[in-house]
Amino acid sequence: MNSHDPDIEPAEEKEIEVSDQLEAAEEESSAGEGDDSAALEAEVMKWKELALRTAADHENYRKRAAREREEAVRYSNQSLLEELLPILDNFEMGMQAAAQDQSSMIYVGMDMVRKQLNEFLNSCGVTEIESEGKAFDPNVHEAVSQEVAEGVDDGQIIRVMRRGFMLRDRLLRPATVVVAQSAEESDSEEN
Template identity: 65%
Template sequence: MHPDADPDKNAETADNSVEETATQETQPTPEPAAAEASADADPWEQLEAEAAKWKEVSLRTAAEMDNLRKRTARDREDAIRFANQRLLEELLPVIDNFEMGMQAASQDQKSMIYIGMDMVRRQLNEFLSNQGVEEINATGTFDPNLHDAVSSEEAEGEEGQILRVTRRGFRLRDRLLRPASVIVSKHPAEEGAQ
């Protein structure tokens, strides 16, 4: 007898192949390209969006670093340019007192004391100039950014003009060290207004 002649085995094998064929017909098989496109569309878009986001973050961080570098360089320059500001501010009252001594000694300009003090004054002025210190011009119209009005006096002419300087003012490059103390003019009071 032939091995395929067993009727029970042949019926079972036929049933299995009918089931496989029926299963294949009921489940639609997607085309490989369409299945790949639908599965990959969302991840690629997500990856591209994330890459764009990180690129933007990277560019923003690079710009912030560049700004920080520039700000740090500017702060360092200012620190160097104005490193002596506090020392110079504390030196100004000493210079004021020295000038009062010069005025007192100017009664006898041929004395050795006056000649020595004049040499020191010139050295001080040269030192201040080398450090970038300039005297504030205290003539003309009063400027509240540069001048400190300590008093006002009646005077003919335009109001707000500087009449006298009571204490010299100085600036360190473009920064104010001390305003000039000045007396400014005001219009004379009318006699009938009293």
């Protein structure tokens, strides 16, 4: 209760305080109307900029999600294909052993299976890395040794130990190769 006027009830006291605050706000607005409009314009610009940033962020997210989804579809079989490659290596060793008698039905049947495997890999986007006779590239080749080779440039691949493969534009497995070493370099290493 108000200690100054015992006749005023608490509700009436609150009304007086609210009306005093409204009067003070009206006086401030009439005195600083230019300041309020500038502040409001700044507030509008801030929210407009935030809306534009949010829209740009959403568009970037949408594009990134579409790109990731496409990539997931393109490379979804990668782990399966990586597990298939050692099986293919063993099959190739069997083909080399069976090549001694190319007229046998076993060899003919295995050759048909090899063609089907190669067609399957091609349809999945798998390509073999051409290596023999090429320059060594550490991005797609794995050197297991160097050998002195006459008539071959230093750093050139002279033998492929295990074939390498690409899945579209990704390395699926590097080619394991033997690289040529010049005779002079070999002599300097020995000394």
